[in-house]
Each structure stands twice: as structure tokens, then as C-alpha cells.
Amino acid sequence: xxxxxxxxxxxxxxxxxxxxxxxxxxxxxxxxxxxxxxxxxxxxxxxxxxxxxxxxxxxxxxxxxxxxxxxxxxxxxxxxxxxxxxxxxxxxxxxxxxxxxxxxxxxxxxxxxxxxxxxxxxxxxxxxxxxxxxxxxxxxxxxxxxxxxxxxxxxxxxxxxxxxxxxxxxxxxxxxxxxxxxxxxxxxxxxxxxxxxxxxxxxxxxxxxxxxxxxxxxxxxxxxxxxxxxxxxxxxxxxxxxxxxxxxxxxxxxxxxxxxxxxxxxxxxxxxxxxxxxxxxxxxxxxxxxxxxxxxxxxxxxxxxxxxxxxxxxxxxxxxxxxxxxxxxxxxxxxxxxxxxxxxxxxxxxxxxxxxxxxxxxxxxxxxxxxxxxxxxxxxxxx
Numbered sequence: 001x002x003x004x005x006x007x008x009x010x011x012x013x014x015x016x017x018x019x020x021x022x023x024x025x026x027x028x029x030x031x032x033x034x035x036x037x038x039x040x041x042x043x044x045x046x047x048x049x050x051x052x053x054x055x056x057x058x059x060x061x062x063x064x065x066x067x068x069x070x071x072x073x074x075x076x077x078x079x080x081x082x083x084x085x086x087x088x089x090x091x092x093x094x095x096x097x098x099x100x101x102x103x104x105x106x107x108x109x110x111x112x113x114x115x116x117x118x119x120x121x122x123x124x125x126x127x128x129x130x131x132x133x134x135x136x137x138x139x140x141x142x143x144x145x146x147x148x149x150x151x152x153x154x155x156x157x158x159x160x161x162x163x164x165x166x167x168x169x170x171x172x173x174x175x176x177x178x179x180x181x182x183x184x185x186x187x188x189x190x191x192x193x194x195x196x197x198x199x200x201x202x203x204x205x206x207x208x209x210x211x212x213x214x215x216x217x218x219x220x221x222x223x224x225x226x227x228x229x230x231x232x233x234x235x236x237x238x239x240x241x242x243x244x245x246x247x248x249x250x251x252x253x254x255x256x257x258x259x260x261x262x263x264x265x266x267x268x269x270x271x272x273x274x275x276x277x278x279x280x281x282x283x284x285x286x287x288x289x290x291x292x293x294x295x296x297x298x299x300x301x302x303x304x305x306x307x308x309x310x311x312x313x314x315x316x317x318x319x320x321x322x323x324x325x326x327x328x329x330x331x332x333x334x335x336x337x338x339x340x341x342x343x344x345x346x347x348x349x350x351x352x353x354x355x356x357x358x359x360x361x362x363x364x365x366x367x368x369x370x371x372x373x374x375x376x377x378x379x380x381x382x383x
Contacts, residue, residue: 004047033138079121085109153165
């Protein structure tokens with residue numbers, strides 16, 4: 001007789017004989033089974049082959065009681081196995097079961113404080129006065145290296161071969177441990193074929209990703225080149241505009257310079273035109289060339305007087321302007337101080353300047369002529 005654990009995924013939360021203080025109230029010297037903590041709804045399997053003696057609420061069986069909740073008792077040919085606190089069952093009384101066959105799902109019915117499976121073992125002829133209500137410790141009869149269950153085989157196929165297990169696979173691997181099943185599937189030809197197919201798929205995906213990346217790089221390069229070309233075109237346009245502006249600036253400067261030169265040339269022509277009508281001979285060399293034996297022509301006093309009068313008139317106008325400027329300055333600086341004195345000084349200054357001019361015009365000029373001064377002989381009046 002050998003049992004397997006009735007759960008695949010569990011933790012032993014309370015062993016046989018533990019928590020003695022608590023179980024005194026039940027007339028026992030300790031816990032009379034194994035508590036296997038698990039998730040609610042975890043599949044529960046038959047620990048060994050046999051036939052179902054009871055299925056239902058424990059309150060309807062004298063051995064289990066209401067504290068057991070929904071429970072199952074299986075005659076495992078030599079002993080009884082009790083399964084308590086189930087959420088539901090999938091077998092019925094009198095049904096034959098095989099080792100590892102699904103019999104229900106774990107829960108927390110009855111006196112349970114949380115989801116777990118209470119698994120206990122009774123001899124066919126129990127001794128109810130042994131301090132554990134006739135139960136015995138099931139651990140010595142449980143295989144620690146048990147054969148794989150159908151659920152474990154199916155999970156191995158899903159994890160390793162990525163497909164559902166078929167009937168032949170289940171029948172073949174039930175005689176082996178779960179570790180052997182997983183190792184054998186991992187080393188199978190089907191697994192190698194699967195890995196090769198996945199590797200090829202990965203290669204194809206990587207190749208596609210490389211092409212996509214290359215296309216993106218090419219597009220990015222074209223975009224960058226287009227942007228660079230646009231920037232170069234803009235820079236060229238800016239340089240052209242700057243060159244045109246510089247060209248226009250130079251042309252404007254040339255125009256201004258040309259106009260200034262033309263204006264200056266016109267002023268020179270106007271000056272030359274204004275000086276026309278005088279003597280044709282202006283230097284001693286010219287006089288010698290024209291009439292080397294004739295004396296130098298001397299202006300008459302009347303012509304000198306006319307010229308001096310014109311010169312005096314010009315000087316008088318300048319004196320008048322100077323007087324106006326002086327009077328303005330006197331008004332600003334002196335304001336109300338000695339206006340009459342200022343006018344007297346200005347009058348005297350004006351007479352002195354006029355007398356000097358007249359003297360130069362009438363006497364100085366003639367005197368220079370009479371003395372035979374060369375510069376006076378060639379002097380054009382007024383000057």
C-alpha cells in the first residue's frame with residue numbers, strides 16, 4: 001500500500017499529532033491527520049485506487065461529523081482515506097477510482113478557517129481509543145517520489161512542447177515521476193523541432209526588423225539630406241540678397257560721387273563763366289608773347305574807381321552782416337548794458353574799415369601802379 005499526496009500544489013500547514021492543546025476539547029491528544037494548505041478550487045486526487053464508501057456532508061457520517069464539511073471516504077484496499085473541507089466532488093458512492101483520479105476540488109467547508117484539504121487515514125479496523133479517534137499517521141505510507149499525475153503530464157506538455165497532451169502521452173508517462181516526464185519531453189525530437197522552428201521564426205523576425213531599420217535609416221538620411229539642401233538653398237538666397245544689397249549700396253555711392261563730381265565741375269564752369277570778359281593777357285609771359293614792345297596797359301582812375309566802388313559795396317555788405325552778428329552777440333551777452341556805446345563802437349569800426357578800403361582802392365592801387373610794381377601791373381580789379 002502506497003499513497004500519493006492528494007494535491008499537486010500545496011504546503012503542509014499542520015502535521016499529524018500537532019497542536020495538542022487545541023485538540024483536548026475533542027478528546028484527542030493532537031491533530032489526527034494532515035492539513036494541506038492550497039488555493040480554493042485546487043484539484044483533489046485519489047491517493048490510491050479503491051472504491052468510494054461515502055461522499056457528501058460529514059454530518060451524515062459518524063466518523064467525519066459536521067466539522068468535516070463536504071467530504072469523501074475511499075476504501076483503498078487495506079485502509080480508509082478521508083478527504084475533508086471540499087468545495088465540491090465529482091464522484092459518487094460505490095464508484096471505482098484509480099490512483100491519481102480527480103475526486104473533487106479543495107475548499108473551506110465545515111470547521112475550516114481557510115481553504116485547505118484535511119487528509120486522514122484509518123485502518124480497516126480502527127482503534128478509536130488511540131487518542132486520535134482511530135486515525136493513524138499517513139506520512140509513512142505516502143510516496144515522496146510519486147508518479148506523475150495526468151494534470152502534471154498535461155502541464156509538462158503545455159510548458160515544454162507548447163501543445164495539449166494526447167491520450168498516448170498520458171498513458172505512457174503515468175508510470176514515471178513528474179521530473180522524468182519533464183526531462184524526457186525536454187530531450188525529445190519534438191522539442192528540438194519546436195526549438196528549431198522558433199529559432200527560424202526569430203531569425204526571420206530579426207531579418208525583417210533589420211530591413212525595417214535600414215529603411216528607416218535610409219528615410220532618415222534622405223530627410224536629413226533634404227533638410228541640409230533646404231538650409232543650403234536658404235543660405236545661398238541670403239548670400240544673394242546680401243550681394244544684391246551690397247551691389248546697390250556701391251551703385252548708390254557711385255551715383256552720389258558722380259553727382260558730386262558733376263556739381264563740382266558745374267561750379268567750376270560757373271566760376272570760369274563768371275570770370276570771362278576781363279583782360280585776355282594775365283601774365284607777363286602772355287604780354288610778351290602778344291605785344292613785346294608795347295607798354296603794359298594800365299586801368300584808368302575812372303575804371304579803378306568803379307571797381308573799388310564795387311569792392312567797397314561788397315565789403316559794406318559783409319560789414320553789415322558782421323554788425324548784425326555782433327549786435328546779436330551783444331544783445332545775448334550784455335542784454336541792456338550800454339546799447340548806445342555799442343552802436344558808437346560799431347560805427348567807428350565801420351568807418352575805419354571803409355576808409356582803409358577806399359584808400360587802398362584809390363591811392364594804394366594807383367601808387368603801386370606808379371611805382372611800377374609787377375604784381376600791381378598784372379592785378380585784375382576787383383580782386
